[in-house]
Amino acid sequence: xxxxxxxxxxxxxxxxxxxxxxxxxxxxxxxxxxxxxxxxxxxxxxxxxxxxxxxxxxxxxxxxxxxxxxxxxxxxxxxxxxxxxxxxxxxxxxxxxxxxxxxxxxxxxxxxxxxxxxxxxxxxxxxxxxxxxxxxxxxxxxxxxxxxxxxxxxxxxxxxxxxxxxxxxxxxxxxxxxxxxxxxxxxxxxxxxxxxxxxxxxxxxxxxxxxxxxxxxxxxxxxxxxxxxxxxxxxx
Amino acid sequence: xxxxxxxxxxxxxxxxxxxxxxxxxxxxxxxxxxxxxxxxxxxxxxxxxxxxxxxxxxxxxxxxxxxxxxxxxxxxxxxxxxxxxxxxxxxxxxxxxxxxxxxxxxxxxxxxxxxxxxxxxxxxxxxxxxxxxxxxxxxxxxxxxxxxxxxxxxxxxxxxxxxxxxxxxxxxxxxxxxxxxxxxxxxxxxxxxxxxxxxxxxxxxxxxxxxxxxxxxxxxxxxxxxxxxxxxxxxxxxxxxxxxxxxxxxxxxxxxxxxxxxxxxxxxxxxxxxxxxxxxxxxxxxxxxxxxxxxxxxxxxxxxxxxxxxxxxxxxxxxxxxxxxxxxxxxxxxxxxxxxxxxxxxxxxxxxxxxxxxxxxxxxxxxxxxxxxxxxxxxxx
Ligand SMILES: Nc1ncnc2c1ncn2[C@@H]1O[C@H](COP(=O)(O)OP(=O)(O)O)[C@@H](O)[C@H]1O
Ligand SMILES: [Mg+2]
Numbered sequence: 001x002x003x004x005x006x007x008x009x010x011x012x013x014x015x016x017x018x019x020x021x022x023x024x025x026x027x028x029x030x031x032x033x034x035x036x037x038x039x040x041x042x043x044x045x046x047x048x049x050x051x052x053x054x055x056x057x058x059x060x061x062x063x064x065x066x067x068x069x070x071x072x073x074x075x076x077x078x079x080x081x082x083x084x085x086x087x088x089x090x091x092x093x094x095x096x097x098x099x100x101x102x103x104x105x106x107x108x109x110x111x112x113x114x115x116x117x118x119x120x121x122x123x124x125x126x127x128x129x130x131x132x133x134x135x136x137x138x139x140x141x142x143x144x145x146x147x148x149x150x151x152x153x154x155x156x157x158x159x160x161x162x163x164x165x166x167x168x169x170x171x172x173x174x175x176x177x178x179x180x181x182x183x184x185x186x187x188x189x190x191x192x193x194x195x196x197x198x199x200x201x202x203x204x205x206x207x208x209x210x211x212x213x214x215x216x217x218x219x220x221x222x223x224x225x226x227x228x229x230x231x232x233x234x235x236x
Numbered sequence: 237x238x239x240x241x242x243x244x245x246x247x248x249x250x251x252x253x254x255x256x257x258x259x260x261x262x263x264x265x266x267x268x269x270x271x272x273x274x275x276x277x278x279x280x281x282x283x284x285x286x287x288x289x290x291x292x293x294x295x296x297x298x299x300x301x302x303x304x305x306x307x308x309x310x311x312x313x314x315x316x317x318x319x320x321x322x323x324x325x326x327x328x329x330x331x332x333x334x335x336x337x338x339x340x341x342x343x344x345x346x347x348x349x350x351x352x353x354x355x356x357x358x359x360x361x362x363x364x365x366x367x368x369x370x371x372x373x374x375x376x377x378x379x380x381x382x383x384x385x386x387x388x389x390x391x392x393x394x395x396x397x398x399x400x401x402x403x404x405x406x407x408x409x410x411x412x413x414x415x416x417x418x419x420x421x422x423x424x425x426x427x428x429x430x431x432x433x434x435x436x437x438x439x440x441x442x443x444x445x446x447x448x449x450x451x452x453x454x455x456x457x458x459x460x461x462x463x464x465x466x467x468x469x470x471x472x473x474x475x476x477x478x479x480x481x482x483x484x485x486x487x488x489x490x491x492x493x494x495x496x497x498x499x500x501x502x503x504x505x506x507x508x509x510x511x512x513x514x515x516x517x518x519x520x521x522x523x524x525x526x527x528x529x530x531x532x533x534x535x536x537x538x539x540x541x542x543x544x545x546x547x548x549x550x551x552x553x554x555x556x557x558x559x560x561x562x563x564x565x566x567x568x569x570x571x572x573x574x575x576x577x578x579x580x581x582x583x584x585x586x587x588x589x590x591x592x593x594x595x596x597x598x599x600x601x602x603x604x605x606x607x608x609x610x611x612x613x614x615x616x617x
Contacts, residue, residue, distance in 0.1 A: 054614050063532055063610035084536060087610075091534025102529045102613055106249040111237045116533050118239065163533075175614055 010039035010171075010203055011060065016069035018055060029055050030226045033069070039170070042197040042204045044214035047223035053207040056223070057175050060205060061096055062086035073171065091119045095164025099176035101156040103148040103163075110135065110144030113162045120167070134162040138192060154185025161192060165202070172196060174206040178213050190216040239539070243546030246523075253519070254551060257512055261555025262562070264504045265586060269563025271497040272585070273578045287480045289350060290460050292446040295473040301442030302472050309466055310446055315454040320345030321443035325405065325432055327393040329381065336377070336391045337424040338405075340432040341447075349449045354426075355414040363410040368431035370410035374422025378412045385409050391425070397437045405432075419579065448476070505593065512597040516548060520601040527605045528612030537606050544602040549594035556590040 016033040019026040029052040037043055045053050058064040059071060062078050063086070071079045076089055095116075103112045110131050117127045135144055138158040148156050157177060164172055174193065178186035194216050196202045206217060214220045222229045237245075247254045292310065294300035301323075310319045325338040343365050347356055356372070364372050373383055383389060386409060393403045407427060415422040433440060450459050460476035467474045520527070530540060560583065567578050 058611050058614050061532065063614070087531065087534055087536050089534075090532065096532055098529075098613065102525070104526050104529065106245045107237070107242070111245075114237055115530070118237075118242075119534055119539070124238070 008038070009036035010041070010074060011035070011037040011205075012070070012072045013059075013066075014070045014072075016059070016066045016071065018052075018059065018064075018066050028226070030066075033226065033228070035221075035228065037203065037205065039203055040197070040201050041219070042194070042217045043206070044217035044220040045205065045207045045223055046209065046211070046214055046220055049209075051223045052226065053223055054175055057173050057205065057207055060171075061094060061173050062090050091116065092167065093169050094171040094173055095167065095169045097157070097160050097164050097172065097174040097177045099179040101148070101153075101160045101180075103156060103159055105147075105149060108145050108147050109140065109151070109159045109162075112148065112159055113144075113166050115163060116167045130166055131162075134166045135159075137165075138162045139188075152185070153181050154188055157181060157185070157189050158192070161189070161196075165196065165200075170201075170203060172202045172204045174204065174208075176207055176209060179209060186210070186213065239542060240546050240550070243543050244550050246543070247547045247550050250519070253515065257515060257551050258555040258558070260508050260511055261552055262559040264501075264508045265556045265559025265590075266562045266566075267504050267559075268501050268586065268589070269560050269578065269582070270566060271501055272582050273563060273567055275497050287478050288450065288456055289353070289479045290448040290450065290456055290463070290476050291479055292448060292463055292474045292476045293444070295464075295475040298444070300472070301439045301444060302446070302474065304441050304443050306443075306467065306474070307446060310448060310463060313459070313463060313466075315451050315459045315462075316448055317451045318345070318348035318449045320349040320447050321429065321445070322346075322447060323429060323432060323439075323442070323444045325391070325393050325396050325427065327391040327396075327403070327405065329389065329391055334381075336381075338371075338391055338393075338407075338427050339424055340427040340429045342429050346426065346447075349447045353416050353420060354422075355416050355420070360411045360413060364426070364428075366410065367408075368428050368434075369406065369408050370428070371407040372411050372413050372426040373409050374424050374426075375412055375414050376422040377424060378409075380423070383409055385411055396432070398435045399437045401437075405435075505589070509593060509597055512548065512551065512593075513600050516544070516597060516601040517604060520544060520605050524605075524608050525612050527608045528610050528614075531608070531610035532613045540605050541598075541602045544605055545595055545598035548598035548601075549591070552590045552594040552597075556586060560586055 013033055013035040016030050016035075017028070018030045018033075019028040021027075033056075045056065047053050055064065059066055059078075060073070062073075062081070065071075065086075066079055069079065070077065074093070076093070078086060078089070081089065103109075104115070107115070110128075113131045113134060114127055117130060120127075122130075131144065132141070135141055138161050140155065140158050140162065143151075143155070148159060151159070157180075160177075172193070177193070178189050181189065190213055193204055193206065197204050197218075204217070206213070208214055219230065292302070292306070294302050304321055307319055307321055310316060320341055322339050322341045325340060327336050327338060328334050329336050343361055346354075347358075347361055350356075351361075354374075360372060364370050371389075373381075377383070381389075389407050389409060391405045391407065393405055396405075397403050398405070405427075407425065413422060413426070429443075448459070448463070450456055456478050460478070463476045464474050527540060530543075535543075560578075564578055
């Protein structure tokens with residue numbers, strides 16, 4: 001899917017200001033950030049370390065709030081929602097993939113994937129069926145009983161993706177999803193994200209350092225000193 | 237997997253740490269189970285004793301005799317339903333350590349005054365009354381000594397001498413009485429007053445106490461005062477107390493056992509509380525990033541709290557369960573002389589303590605967990 005500015009955008013950031021307080025001073029990260037992402041887009045965000053990529057992603061994920069400005073995803077005005085409301089929103093609307101997988105060590109692969117489903121009114125059988133389906137989708141059929149510790153980085157990240165999509169959210173946020181992986185595993189993971197975007201229509205925002213990873217996205221935004229510069233191109 | 241399964245997995249991720257905590261809880265509840273059942277039991281406390289039955293003893297001391305003739309004046313009191321006299325014969329069987337309490341009554345009076353509480357049946361009384369040398373033995377005592385019906389036993393009295401100079405009292409066991417319920421004291425022998433009185437060398441025709449059952453709905457305290465009033469100016473004034481008061485006063489001579497038990501148990505539980513709170517605070521701090529991950533996935537504060545409380549509740553449920561089971565096993569296999577009674581009430585209290593302590597120990601770590609921001613997940617490593 002290519003970027004089409006006529007389509008009504010799915011994510012709209014308007015005049016976002018965000019800073020971190022360190023002692024008595026506030027260190028600004030964004031002073032006036034605008035961004036629009038249409039439904040079904042696959043956006044890569046690149047930029048130097050410390051430029052605010054993770055901060056942006058945490059706002060899109062609803063785990064952090066802008067100091068001012070508006071942040072709308074779908075019909076939700078995230079900047080106006082309180083902590084509890086955003087928590088509930090997260091459970092139903094987005095999946096997140098972390099650089100270091102962030103799997104819970106005491107749970108096996110299937111149980112890690114099952115976690116977000118515990119928040120839903122599903123029977124244990126229904127949960128099992130869905131977990132098996134997504135494990136199959138990420139190429140880990142039959143590996144559910146394995147513990148993440150015993151898996152390779154690539155396999156752990158597949159579990160991470162399975163956990164992010166098990167609730168079938170429209171939005172997928174990825175913070176350096178291949179940052180800890182070798183080239184081959186990284187390509188597997190990126191291919192998987194592309195499938196999720198193209199075939200399942202998920203809107204994906206991916207932060208990455210790796211220009212080759214960014215190639216999988218339909219467009220790349222460069223973040224530096226609090227503003228975006230866009231590199232536009234046709235999808236591969 | 238469900239929430240509780242997750243809490244359990246959290247608890248078991250450091251098996252040694254959790255095992256140690258569970259052992260702490262087990263020991264605390266074992267102490268609680270044993271001490272509380274000791275207090276509950278007839279030997280340890282007065283809870284099994286009746287509030288309603290009065291004992292009339294000499295005001296000069298419980299070992300001082302009273303004239304048997306007092307019974308008529310007590311019986312004349314309209315609020316008295318039944319009255320019986322008794323004399324004690326404290327002794328031992330074989331070795332001095334093996335103390336056998338013997339109380340000698342008139343069988344008919346005993347049935348009227350205390351038959352219900354002791355679980356006496358007319359069948360039992362019939363066999364008991366066959367001849368004067370027959371006795372009834374309480375279930376707890378019979379089991380402790382291994383005595384059987386029909387057996388002849390010899391109780392060597394510490395202080396009551398027979399006319400022939402011997403202090404050995406032979407008795408024939410006519411039956412075993414069970415007591416009304418588990419907390420009834422059945423660790424004693426019921427002998428016959430006439431037999432003891434006829435054979436003893438001193439204190440003939442005196443009694444150690446009168447046992448009084450008031451009419452229903454009579455205030456026992458007021459009746460006790462009236463009885464004492466009657467004998468206030470006689471040669472042997474009396475002191476009348478309920479059986480419960482008497483037992484409590486008797487126990488307090490040594491120490492307030494209930495208070496000591498509460499202090500010991502209280503100290504054990506406070507120590508436990510601090511150990512577990514401290515351990516859990518660290519355990520939860522170690523998992524800060526996981527809590528951040530759960531929050532990012534959409535786990536509400538409430539669920540995260542439940543998860544941590546579930547973990548402490550798990551530790552308390554397992555430890556408390558093992559501790560109480562241990563106390564129960566100990567009570568079942570211990571000498572009945574100890575008189576341990578694990579009542580339903582005790583279990584209920586233990587259950588409440590398990591829940592309360594589980595919540596109390598989980599509260600601080602849970603609060604810390606709630607303060608952990610979800611962004612921790614993105615900043616991990
Ligand atoms: N919680 C925080 N408190 C203070 N400063 C922070 C906090 N989180 C991030 N920062 C700072 O904000 C800047 C942007 O951080 P981040 O969004 O993680 O950048 P990136 O992901 O692009 O490397 C960095 O300089 C970082 O040190
Ligand atoms: Mg970052």
